[in-house]
Amino acid sequence: MNATATIDPREAAHFGAMAADWWNPKGSSAMLHRLNPVRLAYLREQVNRHWDLDSTALRPLTGKRALDVGCGAGLLSEPLARLGAAVTGVDAAAETIAAARAHAAAQGLAIDYHAGELDQLGDATFDLVVSMEVVEHVTDPAAFVAGLATRLAPGGLMILSTPNRTALSRLALITIGEGLGQIPRGTHDWSKFLTPDELAAHATAAGLTEIDRRGLSLAPTRGFVLSDDLSMDYFLTAIGG
Numbered sequence: 302m303n304a305t306a307t308i309d310p311r312e313a314a315h316f317g318a319m320a321a322d323w324w325n326p327k328g329s330s331a332m333l334h335r336l337n338p339v340r341l342a343y344l345r346e347q348v349n350r351h352w353d354l355d356s357t358a359l360r361p362l363t364g365k366r367a368l369d370v371g372c373g374a375g376l377l378s379e380p381l382a383r384l385g386a387a388v389t390g391v392d393a394a395a396e397t398i399a400a401a402r403a404h405a406a407a408q409g410l411a412i413d414y415h416a417g418e419l420d421q422l423g424d425a426t427f428d429l430v431v432s433m434e435v436v437e438h439v440t441d442p443a444a445f446v447a448g449l450a451t452r453l454a455p456g457g458l459m460i461l462s463t464p465n466r467t468a469l470s471r472l473a474l475i476t477i478g479e480g481l482g483q484i485p486r487g488t489h490d491w492s493k494f495l496t497p498d499e500l501a502a503h504a505t506a507a508g509l510t511e512i513d514r515r516g517l518s519l520a521p522t523r524g525f526v527l528s529d530d531l532s533m534d535y536f537l538t539a540i541g542g
Contacts, residue, residue: 371435
């Protein structure tokens with residue numbers, strides 16, 4: 302394992318055990334399925350703004366290279382491919398990568414999936430780097446963000462999401478989410494959650510410039526929505542320095 306390795310084997314095993322059920326919208330990854338439309342809405346907003354893309358285009362990322370880190374079985378990688386990007390997905394768990402490859406093949410999508418650390422990608426860089434709900438699961442968040450930054454091509458865009466370390470996130474994600482079985486038990490360690498300022502500091506230290514923060518909230522009648530409230534979960538977007 303290289304000096305910048307950040308995979309926690311216990312976390313990889315936890316998510317690997319969910320691999321076979323990943324694409325079941327009512328299974329153990331149901332929460333991720335409910336999150337995905339909001340993720341995509343925010344992602345589309347940011348890429349449109351950054352590259353001045355046509356908001357009505359069906360494949361706006363044609364010609365762009367996208368890297369999805371902590372891709373799981375491909376819930377975000379596949380929509381990125383459908384938006385036209387040449388997608389590479391990396392995940393710590395070999396089981397989820399196997400599920401991702403099988404599902405992409407069944408959908409007729411060509412996605413380059415890898416299990417393990419980022420160093421296996423050689424010197425490859427990408428126009429878009431995304432990592433959703435991952436940084437709270439690694440052993441060294443600063444090193445992880447720095448590793449992501451090295452993968453960003455000049456003029457590239459990075460989009461991260463993660464829970465905030467607040468009383469609300471503990472209540473919503475652990476006490477209620479895990480306690481009631483909506484999220485598999487053991488998924489979260491509240492002490493490893495990062496505040497927006499902490500994540501932004503890691504991005505700055507990695508030579509990135511933050512350009513946007515947005516909250517991800519839970520509305521009683523609408524489900525997950527984009528919000529100005531960052532207290533439960535949030536997105537952070539940055540560009541190369």
